[in-house]
Amino acid sequence: RKHAILAFYTYFLSEVTRFNGVLGLSGGVTGVTLKIAFDSSSKQAGSKTAYGGVADASAEKSERFTSPESLDMVHRLRRISDCVLVGRGTVDFDDCTLTVRRVPCDAQPTRVVFDPSLSLLKKKDDYKMLNDGHNVIIYHCCDTTSGLLSPAITLVDARSAECNKISPTFVVNDLQSRGIHHVMVEGGPLTALSFLKERAVDRAIIVQSPVIFKEPVPSHFDAAILTEAGLEKLGSFECGGDLIECWSLTGVEWPSGDDLRSWP
Secondary structure (H helix, E strand, O other), X not given: OHHHHHHHHHHHHHHHHHHHHHOOOOOOOOEEEEEEEEOOHHHHOOOOOEOOOOOEOOOOOOOOOOOHHHHHHHHHHHHOOOEEEEEHXXXXXXXXXXXXXOOOOOOOOEEEEEOOOOHHHHHHHHOHHHHOOOOEEEEEOOOOOOOOOOOOEEEEEOOOOOOOOOOHHHHHHHHHHOOOOXXXXXXXXXXXXXXXXXXXXXXXXXXXOOOOOOOEOOXXXXXXXXXXXXXXXXXXXXXXXXXXXXXXXXXXXXXXXXXXXXXX
């Protein structure tokens, strides 16, 4: 009986530890989680392995094209991330804030932007993210800055041997030195591809919407790119009409184990 009680107690502690990580509490999830969404234009074209477009070039402004349930999932992922990372183009096109809004949240994640030439600062008053008072880290590759900045904005020189190229590996290491251990990469496709090229992604959430864009912006994404980055597909599930694929480093289980829906 004592052995049975001890075995149950050990199992209980292991489950508490695992779900603390899933919920973003002590011992939380670390590494890089990539999330990216596509339309179904590639399926319409008959492809079985390529992913669709990431935006509609015919639209005057960026519009959400995934389901409300998928959007809730994204905000849950932001909530359990130390930072949310995008490229300059995503900020310029979407004027996004990358804050947690659709689910309860005690503290907002830091926003991280790749902007090699600091072009966003030339129009810094035009972007909500640069004026909302929440922390922003901008990685760049140039010598000068543009005027006075909010105390919430940090500039980091990320120049490497390749001029105007920011290394995701350098950024992940620098973020860790700042106490940021779970990085959510939310776009755009070029930024996502740069992380995959350096095999800097620990897990990926691929959202495939049934929407078909009128003029899809090509993503240049397919399953082979994820595989070459050392990821394997663990499974998929439906979320409000969207198809969610879960990929993880080979041999590494999903943060919620076999129940893919439970995380995030």
